[in-house]
Amino acid sequence: MSRRFNALATAALALASVIVSAPANAAEALATWTVASSNFQGLGSHDGTVEAVRQTVVAAQVAGAVVALPVKAGDRVKAGQLLARLDARAAEQQAGAAAAQVEAARAAQQVATLEVQRQRQLFASRFISQAALDQAEAQYKTATAQANAQLAAAQAARTESGYFAVKAPYDGIVTELNVMPGDMAMPGRPLLTLFDPSSLRVAVAVPETSAAKLRDRLASPVNVEIAGQRVTAARWEVLPAADTLTHTVIVRVDLPPGTVATPGSFARAWLPGGAGGDPRTFIPSGALVQRAELKAVYVVGADGRALLRQIRVGPASGDQVEVLTGLKPGERVALDPQAASRRP
Known part of the structure; x- marks a missing residue:
């Protein structure tokens, strides 16, 4: 019995020594990435405003x-x-008066029609002269024209009442x-x-010097961030005119159908060609931790401890993702978030 107890105790001590020494080995094997800024020219971040194509x-x-x-x-x-x-009582009364005038004109036209038919029969029997027939024909044409004019006036009155x-x-x-x-x-x-909420776009102002380069890249898709959601737009255009005061050119990015946004709200678009050489920060995409809406990285301090820190990221470029806020040059991030999460 004592031999079995001693064997169990020895195994427990060996297991404890392995558990204690594991963090030290993991700490030594943890790979990190040193944060640095670069003048990356692939994409440029531009602030813009959501617009409605039909407003x-x-x-x-x-x-x-x-x-x-x-x-x-x-x-x-x-x-x-x-x-x-709107109050349409006066317009409705005018439309009614116009309709009554149409009926009167139609009655006069009917009388003129019967009269000209009789005059034609009398002229055929040579009971009246050509002058009498011509007068009846003229009265018939006058009555017909007046009826048509009254009908047009009545239709205009009905149309106006619809306003x-x-x-x-x-x-x-x-x-x-x-x-x-x-x-x-x-x-x-x-x-x-x-x-119309089904047709929205984002308008951004870019320097006039960048407009020519952007026109050469219209086939490239554009990433847009609106109210925390990121969408990819396949169609965008650079307007041909520049603002005389700011010397900027408006770029319009058509948002894909189904994008939920409000005209006038803030948006950010990443256009090809960079942002004029401004320093930007990138980290490997594998170092990013995503949990629901949280985006974070494990920052390794000087003491070797890995702490989870929330960051704000931009669009991915290849196997790297841009960091907008949350990291400073010189800091180290863990390339293996799972290994960093197991560190003490």
Whole structure:
């Protein structure tokens, strides 16, 4: 029995010695990467603003008091949906009067038609002269022209009465209301603003000297970061005109369908050609730790301890990823995050 106990004790001591010595061996074998800045010319980070390709300021075409405003800021609307209704009582009365005038003109046209038919029969029987027939023909043509004119006026009145019901030109989201019920709407006065969320883009201003280089790289995809989400855009363009005050050129990056963003919000785009040689920091992609929304690395201190530190990264370039914030030149990061996580 004592021999068996001594054997178990000896095995336990050997196992303990292995566990204690493991961190020391792991510490010696831990590979690190020294952080350094470089003038990498592959991608350049540029701040921009989200824009809507279709953004409309809806205004009234006629004057009238706002009697109904069934939408509010933030509402999604469909094409043809009622956005605002103006007081159309006077316009409806004018449309009714125009319709009555059309009926009167049609009655006069019918009388002129019957009269000219009778005059033609009398002329064929040689009971009236050519002058009498010509007069009947002229009266018929006059009545027909007046009927057509009254019909056109009635259609215009009906069309104008439709202007008092302001409807959405396309599917979109209402961003701003400029009037309230009871306000007086005037032609050209904005009523509300809406945009199409399915078609968005990012506008960034780049130095005029970089525009020529960017035009040669339009086939390259562009990475864009908006509100924590990163998307890749395949289509972008460089506008041909430069701003006379800032001497910058606008670059428009079309966001892929399904991107959720709000016009006017901040965005960052990585354009090819670099950022004019500004120092940038890169680390191997394998050193990055990703846990849900957390992106971090294990920073190895002078004492050999590895501490997890959150960082903010940019787009990957090959087997390296750009570090925007969180690391300083000269610091060391562990190339094997799993081995670093097991260190004391």
